[in-house]
Every structure is written in C-alpha cells, then in structure tokens.
Amino acid sequence: MVMRLRRLEDLLGRRLDQVDYNILADLVGNAEAAESEDLDYKKEHYGADDKGREELAKDVAAFANHTGGLLVLGMAEDKGVPSKVFDVDLDDRHVRHIRQVIANNTAPRVPYETIRVPNPDAPDTGFLLLAVPRSPYGPHAVTAPPTKPSKDTLRFPRRGSSKTEWLTETDIATAYRARFTAAAERDQRLADVEEDLVDALADRATPHLVVALAPEAPGDMVIDSARFARYQDEIQRAELYLGQGHRTFVRPAVGPRRLIVTEPAGDRAARVELHRDGSAVIGLGLHTHQSCMRGNDVDLQFVEPGDVVYQLLCALPFLAGHARDRAGASGTALVKAALVADMAEHPARRMAIDLDRPDALPFRVDPLDPGSGQRAQFSTQTCQYAEAHAAVILDDVVDQGRGLLEATAALADELLQAFGYPETGLITRAGELRPDRFSSRNAGAVAAWARRQRLLS
Structure with a gap:
C-alpha cells in the first residue's frame, strides 16, 4: 500500500497508486504542478555512476527529512513546470538498481514506494514514481561518496521549496534529539x-x-x-x-x-x-x-x-x-x-x-x-x-x-x-x-x- 501524499492526490485527482499515464502526461504546462517541497521531476533514470547514485540518495533523503514527496521519472521540466514527457524503461533492472542505491547510500535507509505507470501504447515504458513519506526515523544521511567538494556542508539533505538544502550541524543535532x-x-x-x-x-x-x-x-x-x-x-x-x-x-x-x-x-x-x-x-x-x-x-x-x-x-x-x-x-x-x-x-x-x-x-x-x-x-x-x-x-x-x-x-x-x-x-x-x-x-x-x-x- 502506497503512502498517501494528500496535496498531490488533490492535484492528480486520485490516489498515487491509481494514477494513469494520461493524468501525468496532462501535467505538461500546468503551473500548479510545478516542482515544490513535495514534488520533483526527472527527465530520465538516475545514472549508474557515482554522481547518479549520490543524486538519487540525496533526493529521497531530502523528502524523507522534510514533509515527504514524489519523484516523477520520465518528465522534463522548464523552470520547475513540467514541459515534456520522456518515457523511461519500467523494467525490473532499473527498479532493482534504485532499491540497491537507496539501501546502500542512505542511513538509516529511506522508506519509499515504487509505482509503475505504463504508457498504454508501449507498456514497457512510461512514468516511474518514487513516493517517499515523511520519516519518523530521520535525519537520513547520504552515505554515497561526494562527487563535488563539500567542506561547508554535512551530508544530511532536506527539501526546501523546489530545491535541496543541507542541514547544518545544529539542524542535525536537533533532528537526532527530536527522533529519540x-x-x-x-x-x-x-x-x-x-x-x-x-x-x-x-x-x-x-x-x-x-x-x-x-x-x-x-x-x-x-x-x-x-x-x-x-x-x-x-x-x-x-x-x-x-x-x-x-x-x-x-x-x-x-x-x-x-x-x-x-x-x-x-x-x-x-x-x-x-x-x-x-x-x-x-x-x-x-x-x-x-x-x-x-x-x-x-x-x-x-x-x-x-x-x-x-x-x-x-x-x-x-x-x-x-x-x-x-x-x-x-x-x-x-x-x-x-x-x-x-x-x-x-x-x-x-x-x-x-x-x-x-x-x-x-x-x-x-x-x-x-x-x-x-x-x-x-x-x-x-x-x-x-x-x-x-x-x-x-x-x-x-x-x-x-x-x-x-x-x-x-x-x-x-x-x-x-x-x-x-x-x-x-x-x-x-x-x-x-x-x-x-x-x-x-x-x-x-x-x-x-x-x-x-x-x-
């Protein structure tokens, strides 16, 4: 059973696990569906290299450390607004890769749900949704090796508006205290x-x-x-x-x-x-x-x-x-x-x-x-x-x-x-x-x- 993200369900008109391909495709050009604290778009699958693993771990941890959110793979955006559909492969290989990356590169492991939304004309492709609930077990750290120098940041991301911000040492201490x-x-x-x-x-x-x-x-x-x-x-x-x-x-x-x-x-x-x-x-x-x-x-x-x-x-x-x-x-x-x-x-x-x-x-x-x-x-x-x-x-x-x-x-x-x-x-x-x-x-x-x-x- 998929976690419920109420604002997004209102936007889409139904539960996330009941969304069909056309509903997502119709978001193109809809300013109300712009990237936000709980919504992010990716044109394609995350790369299998160090940068791709780090980005995936960062994105899911940022949602889990904030209010939860939805990653939509297969949609390009222009200034945050969905702009064009780019169907991604929905095969098990990609889903397994996502699972392994999140398991090996977040700590504690970020909980999430995978939802396949196939294209009726090409069922092996479509949108892949990653639904991430707000986690009571945060803060979640990104353990993947950094691909850029990051002396001034710690490895705990949090979603802020439509971007990712990094928790300060005080934020992290506060979050740990809040967890326990x-x-x-x-x-x-x-x-x-x-x-x-x-x-x-x-x-x-x-x-x-x-x-x-x-x-x-x-x-x-x-x-x-x-x-x-x-x-x-x-x-x-x-x-x-x-x-x-x-x-x-x-x-x-x-x-x-x-x-x-x-x-x-x-x-x-x-x-x-x-x-x-x-x-x-x-x-x-x-x-x-x-x-x-x-x-x-x-x-x-x-x-x-x-x-x-x-x-x-x-x-x-x-x-x-x-x-x-x-x-x-x-x-x-x-x-x-x-x-x-x-x-x-x-x-x-x-x-x-x-x-x-x-x-x-x-x-x-x-x-x-x-x-x-x-x-x-x-x-x-x-x-x-x-x-x-x-x-x-x-x-x-x-x-x-x-x-x-x-x-x-x-x-x-x-x-x-x-x-x-x-x-x-x-x-x-x-x-x-x-x-x-x-x-x-x-x-x-x-x-x-x-x-x-x-x-x-």
Whole structure:
C-alpha cells in the first residue's frame, strides 16, 4: 500500500497508486504542478555512476527529512513546470538498481514506494514514481561518496521549496534529539491514553480487549461547534462491527482534548476516547463463557479466539480512521492491544485497589466445540493479562485491505501466545483470512465483510 501524499492526490485527482499515464502526461504546462517541497521531476533514470547514485540518495533523503514527496521519472521540466514527457524503461533492472542505491547510500535507509505507470501504447515504458513519506526515523544521511567538494556542508539533505538544502550541524543535532524524544513521547502517549480509558472502566469485572493507537506524526483535530456536529454525525453513522451493517454508538460527548464515544449501557458496552492529536483508545467487552474444571463449581472463565480476533479486526480501522481523517495524522502509528480478565487488574489502572472486590476467575482463550457446545481446550495455560505491540501504516488499516489483516494477525498472534497458541490460525501473517474459524457469533459477519472488501481467495 502506497503512502498517501494528500496535496498531490488533490492535484492528480486520485490516489498515487491509481494514477494513469494520461493524468501525468496532462501535467505538461500546468503551473500548479510545478516542482515544490513535495514534488520533483526527472527527465530520465538516475545514472549508474557515482554522481547518479549520490543524486538519487540525496533526493529521497531530502523528502524523507522534510514533509515527504514524489519523484516523477520520465518528465522534463522548464523552470520547475513540467514541459515534456520522456518515457523511461519500467523494467525490473532499473527498479532493482534504485532499491540497491537507496539501501546502500542512505542511513538509516529511506522508506519509499515504487509505482509503475505504463504508457498504454508501449507498456514497457512510461512514468516511474518514487513516493517517499515523511520519516519518523530521520535525519537520513547520504552515505554515497561526494562527487563535488563539500567542506561547508554535512551530508544530511532536506527539501526546501523546489530545491535541496543541507542541514547544518545544529539542524542535525536537533533532528537526532527530536527522533529519540519523539519515540519516547509516543510510547508515553500510548500509555497515557490507555490509562485514562482503563480508569474509566475500572469497575468492570469481565474480560476486555483494550486497543490503543498513537500516530508517529501527530495530527490536530479541531473541536468547535460546527466540527463537533459533523463528528457526531460521522460517529453515529459509523459501523464499528465489520460486516454487521448496523450503527453502534450513542451521541458522542466532548471530554478534555478528546471526544468520548460509548455504546448504550451494559457491562460489555464499548467505550472509545478519540484525542485531538489523533491518539485513540477503545475498550471492548468480550462475550465470556464459564466452565467447571473440578466438580460443579465454576472455576474458570474463557473467551473464544474468534471473538478476540474479530474485536481487534474491528477496532483497528476505527481508531486509525480517527487519526487519519479527523486529526490529519499520516504515516505510521504505534498500536498496543491488551487482553485482560478483569479491568481492575489492568497494569495501567491508577485507582486504589479495592480489597473487597472478589478475585477474578482464572482466564483462558478456548473455542467452543461445534458438536458438543463445550469448551475445547486449545490453550495450555491461564493468563490474567496479555499485551501485544505493532507499528502499522494508517492508510493500510483504514482502507481495510490486506494491510489490516496483516496488522490484526501480528497483534492477535502475540496476544494469544500468552495462552500457549503459536498463532491464532484465523488470519495468517500474509493476510490470508479464514472466516469459518471465527466464532459462531461473528463468522458470518467476517465473511460478509471480506467478500465486500474482496479479501477472500
């Protein structure tokens, strides 16, 4: 899935991975499509010599160190304005060369996506696009040997207007500090938003899934009367539970620097907190069964793997959609998922321990046998609290494609390993979905949603 560059998508009228040859060719002479902070044109492929390698590394690093951008290979420019089409070869050899140059001549390696846009009349040629997101891992250095004396510059480029500028030593020190400070702040932000929700649900004694998300590049959701009315309408029309086709939430409320969203009352009602910076967290009560391991007394509670995976599958696009579409965050986000037997036992709880509260029953994750309706013991141990972490691409998750399945599988597998599962078997790490393995409550909804999204083989 290609990173989204919103200004350029507005200019082109569609997503970068959906742009066709004629749209790009029609940019010729369009002053609004002139080279800028996020757009650059190259008449031909970068050379295979030292100068070509240095130029390619410099151009992608400059975008990554700034706001991200798009390199269009196959278009000449005159004073920055696209002036003439010069189709370039789209063969694997050139794409491999680009990959090797960027891998070997930038540090840390610059992330990017390659998009081929073939000429309908000559499909082996056309435009080659290099989409470079703003990187949270900057500053990125150019490690290729300099082809000109550069005593007065360091090797950290940054896009400035339509040209490349070089970071000063102060800029570099500031950028490094920002990288490490930002990483620590993201981790703390994730913990803070989770803690607030856990405290709000601390009186619940039933198993819950708590999912928190914090974008690596924070956004800014404005809350005023007009926008709040729009948010209320959006959220009340939202489909949290994929494939079920019904509305979920009551009227949202405003909280401190956030929106607070709940389902109608109940001990398993979802609660969501949507923060101004794009961070978000959801608490989802799980359908719980009880079992007797010894004698006739209930001494075990369990949930089905399909219920855990389904709730996680539903939570991720809802949270990521808030970060991207309301707060305007972009790029990647950190996600933490936690499975807890009793909300009072969640480690993030700030409230004082209630000594009169009964201990939670031992907790497992096991399916029901479809024949007998009894618990089929797949777990090898009880666990009162499990957590999983992942970095996700916001667009992949919001678009509800393979990227969402891959992210869900990574988190779900890690959660259930605490109960002795090597993997859930419901979604593979490659994004293959197996709806028939979900629970009877949600297998049909998963299948309906997957058909709609064309995710079934």
